[in-house]
Amino acid sequence: AKNYKIAVLAGDGIGPEVMCEALRVLEALSLRYGFGVTLSEQYVGGAGIDHAGKALPDETLRACEAADAILFGSVGGPKWENLPPNEQPERGALLPLRKHFGLYANLRPGICLPALTHASPVKNELIEGGFDILCVRELTGGLYFGQPRYRKEIDGEDTAVDTLVYRKSEIERIARVAFEAARGRRNLLTSVDKANVLTSSILWRETILEVAKDYPEVEVRHMYVDNAAMQLVRNPQQFDVLVTENLFGDILSDEMAMICGSLGMLPSASLCQGSKDNGLFFGMYEPSGGSAPDIAGKGIANPIAQILSLGMLLRYSLGETAAANDIDRAVRRVIDLGYRTGDLATGAPNEIRVNTAAMGDAIIAAL
Amino acid sequence: AKNYKIAVLAGDGIGPEVMCEALRVLEALSLRYGFGVTLSEQYVGGAGIDHAGKALPDETLRACEAADAILFGSVGGPKWENLPPNEQPERGALLPLRKHFGLYANLRPGICLPALTHASPVKNELIEGGFDILCVRELTGGLYFGQPRYRKEIDGEDTAVDTLVYRKSEIERIARVAFEAARGRRNLLTSVDKANVLTSSILWRETILEVAKDYPEVEVRHMYVDNAAMQLVRNPQQFDVLVTENLFGDILSDEMAMICGSLGMLPSASLCQGSKDNGLFFGMYEPSGGSAPDIAGKGIANPIAQILSLGMLLRYSLGETAAANDIDRAVRRVIDLGYRTGDLATGAPNEIRVNTAAMGDAIIAAL
Ligand SMILES: CC(C)[C@H](C(=O)O)[C@@H](O)C(=O)O
Ligand SMILES: CC(C)[C@H](C(=O)O)[C@@H](O)C(=O)O
Numbered sequence: 001a002k003n004y005k006i007a008v009l010a011g012d013g014i015g016p017e018v019m020c021e022a023l024r025v026l027e028a029l030s031l032r033y034g035f036g037v038t039l040s041e042q043y044v045g046g047a048g049i050d051h052a053g054k055a056l057p058d059e060t061l062r063a064c065e066a067a068d069a070i071l072f073g074s075v076g077g078p079k080w081e082n083l084p085p086n087e088q089p090e091r092g093a094l095l096p097l098r099k100h101f102g103l104y105a106n107l108r109p110g111i112c113l114p115a116l117t118h119a120s121p122v123k124n125e126l127i128e129g130g131f132d133i134l135c136v137r138e139l140t141g142g143l144y145f146g147q148p149r150y151r152k153e154i155d156g157e158d159t160a161v162d163t164l165v166y167r168k169s170e171i172e173r174i175a176r177v178a179f180e181a182a183r184g185r186r187n188l189l190t191s192v193d194k195a196n197v198l199t200s201s202i203l204w205r206e207t208i209l210e211v212a213k214d215y216p217e218v219e220v221r222h223m224y225v226d227n228a229a230m231q232l233v234r235n236p237q238q239f240d241v242l243v244t245e246n247l248f249g250d251i252l253s254d255e256m257a258m259i260c261g262s263l264g265m266l267p268s269a270s271l272c273q274g275s276k277d278n279g280l281f282f283g284m285y286e287p288s289g290g291s292a293p294d295i296a297g298k299g300i301a302n303p304i305a306q307i308l309s310l311g312m313l314l315r316y317s318l319g320e321t322a323a324a325n326d327i328d329r330a331v332r333r334v335i336d337l338g339y340r341t342g343d344l345a346t347g348a349p350n351e352i353r354v355n356t357a358a359m360g361d362a363i364i365a366a367l
Numbered sequence: 368a369k370n371y372k373i374a375v376l377a378g379d380g381i382g383p384e385v386m387c388e389a390l391r392v393l394e395a396l397s398l399r400y401g402f403g404v405t406l407s408e409q410y411v412g413g414a415g416i417d418h419a420g421k422a423l424p425d426e427t428l429r430a431c432e433a434a435d436a437i438l439f440g441s442v443g444g445p446k447w448e449n450l451p452p453n454e455q456p457e458r459g460a461l462l463p464l465r466k467h468f469g470l471y472a473n474l475r476p477g478i479c480l481p482a483l484t485h486a487s488p489v490k491n492e493l494i495e496g497g498f499d500i501l502c503v504r505e506l507t508g509g510l511y512f513g514q515p516r517y518r519k520e521i522d523g524e525d526t527a528v529d530t531l532v533y534r535k536s537e538i539e540r541i542a543r544v545a546f547e548a549a550r551g552r553r554n555l556l557t558s559v560d561k562a563n564v565l566t567s568s569i570l571w572r573e574t575i576l577e578v579a580k581d582y583p584e585v586e587v588r589h590m591y592v593d594n595a596a597m598q599l600v601r602n603p604q605q606f607d608v609l610v611t612e613n614l615f616g617d618i619l620s621d622e623m624a625m626i627c628g629s630l631g632m633l634p635s636a637s638l639c640q641g642s643k644d645n646g647l648f649f650g651m652y653e654p655s656g657g658s659a660p661d662i663a664g665k666g667i668a669n670p671i672a673q674i675l676s677l678g679m680l681l682r683y684s685l686g687e688t689a690a691a692n693d694i695d696r697a698v699r700r701v702i703d704l705g706y707r708t709g710d711l712a713t714g715a716p717n718e719i720r721v722n723t724a725a726m727g728d729a730i731i732a733a734l
Binding site for chain 2: 233258
């Protein structure tokens with residue numbers, strides 16, 4: 001029987017609480033589908049700093065290297081906010097993990113279910129019936145890692161420089177991920193750039209158009225990033241798959257997440273090609289929301305984002321498609337049945353108010 | 368008596384129509400306050416391309432040089448959309464004007480009046496009572512003009528590079544504009560950066576903190592750009608003045624404008640220090656919205672953004688504060704009285720539906 005190794009990095013804040021529910025779901029699915037799982041639970045983020053002196057301890061990194069995939073919780077909190085940016089839990093854990101494993105493809109579904117449009121900050125009439133966007137963000141190029149980056153005195157003045165670099169092959173591989181995704185969805189790809197200003201965006205646009213030739217069934221639209229920031233608010237339903245470079249993706253995917261209205265429901269995947277030639281990815285899977293220190297330890301956080309992240313892990317890294325589909329279906333089911341954690345509740349009479357564990361129970365029951 | 372020279376660049380689409388109303392308002396105010404005005408009307412954008420072969424004709428540029436300020440309409444339209452990005456009306460007119468005059472400070476008020484929250488895409492309960500943000504965008508630095516920028520074969524691969532550079536003095540001068548503005552408002556400045564990733568953002572943040580020492584009455588908050596993109600949607604009322612670098616400002620100011628819900632009401636100013644030592648700026652003033660080719664020529668566009676842009680011109684470039692205040696008051700008045708162009712109308716019984724000219728009439732009557 002198959003046996004998968006998963007590195008489990010629960011992190012800080014609500015991370016451990018929601019992770020606990022995801023692991024219960026994983027157990028249920030491993031019984032149902034007969035695959036084995038070996039977990040390696042490790043410190044990361046603030047917990048890494050407290051236990052091993054840094055946000056990404058060496059032992060944690062080694063466990064990730066030995067794993068088939070990484071299930072990540074969330075990191076950060078007020079305790080570590082005054083450290084230098086480089087050492088803080090979020091930056092200090094996420095950027096090194098992305099760089100070390102070359103996790104170039106960040107997939108963030110932005111789904112607003114029809115039953116939850118009230119939770120979106122956008123007026124109901126603009127999003128009736130909900131929406132379903134997939135944001136594909138390039139994650140290892142651009143300004144994040146471009147060289148040179150320095151600070152020095154130039155003409156007697158303190159000057160700082162960052163570099164936005166893209167090689168064609170970097171754009172090509174993320175484009176392929178996005179086109180493949182669009183092909184399995186509504187066949188519409190919106191590529192976001194700033195080709196009226198940036199040289200790198202001109203290369204981006206050209207490369208998207210080249211790759212598009214291999215996907216004649218997918219309609220491609222180009223949109224400037226400033227316009228995209230507007231269109232997301234005004235009419236999110238116009239998007240199917242959205243693909244963009246690293247920093248634009250950082251901004252737009254967070255804006256999109258906020259517009260969905262339920263950060264506690266949004267998973268994400270950060271992927272690179274797997275070592276075996278089987279179409280699977282190695283990757284790290286984590287909720288889009290943060291560690292929510294204000295509600296940590298109370299057992300009331302919404303575990304759905306963590307459970308859906310597990311679903312993406314099963315799909316993209318393990319190829320356990322049936323199990324992944326079970327999760328997606330079960331989550332929709334419990335929402336339809338009216339189960340609501342505090343972040344989603346409105347007080348409507350047909351709602352069933354639940355805490356973290358009870359939401360976990362409901363999802364396991366619905367699997 | 369004083370006589371001001373104003374370069375009038377109406378441009379394309381609805382530009383000429385809304386400009387016409389602004390010039391009528393200007394005439395009324397020049398009579399009331401006894402200043403003279405000499406207008407130099409020039410082609411720009413698509414009109415520049417059609418009449419003189421480029422988006423910013425030499426004659427237009429010379430007229431701007433000879434003027435005390437530039438009143439700009441809007442540029443662009445489907446006719447010129449297939450030109451190379453560099454030659455298109457928007458980019459081909461705006462970037463050279465900014466660069467030529469060193470217009471480093473872009474001021475964009477994002478006001479949602481209490482009577483118009485229904486027009487915002489954000490749920491009414493999140494913006495009850497409206498909101499009033501001033502976005503201060505650095506406009507001549509960063510990725511827009513940074514060197515080197517090139518495209519070349521590196522290791523056999525097509526590669527594109529843009530450079531994000533900031534000198535300390537560039538950050539300092541835009542910070543001062545922002546702090547001065549905050550001091551005249553609610554004394555709260557939110558500085559947006561990506562200091563957890565970018566070297567230039569670390570210099571940005573340090574410089575903001577240094578300049579802050581000269582403005583002890585102003586509270587300073589720092590926010591990462593991804594978070595700012597979320598907070599603008601969730602809770603725009605938390606912002607007073609927002610200051611940020613060029614590209615972040617491009618994205619966030621457009622997102623903010625969309626959230627206001629009435630693009631046709633939002634003016635902007637792009638400023639540099641004036642030549643005389645009188646605290647006034649040289650600048651270019653234009654509506655935040657576009658040329659709206661779909662409604663051009665019908666006489667139904669909202670002229671308020673253009674008229675408020677004139678108000679900013681009177682305030683910042685001419686020092687005609689009383690006249691500028693008259694405009695701001697008159698606009699609020701006509702909105703309170705129920706005057707609505709098509710973009711603002713809801714069909715409520717107390718609304719007075721007007722076209723472009725009638726809105727101009729109403730504002731002149733309310734002056
Ligand atoms: C923590 C930070 C470096 C990171 C990023 O900017 O990529 C975060 O905002 C994210 O989007 O995962
Ligand atoms: C047309 C374009 C170059 C310009 C910019 O990016 O600055 C526009 O989007 C703006 O914000 O004025």
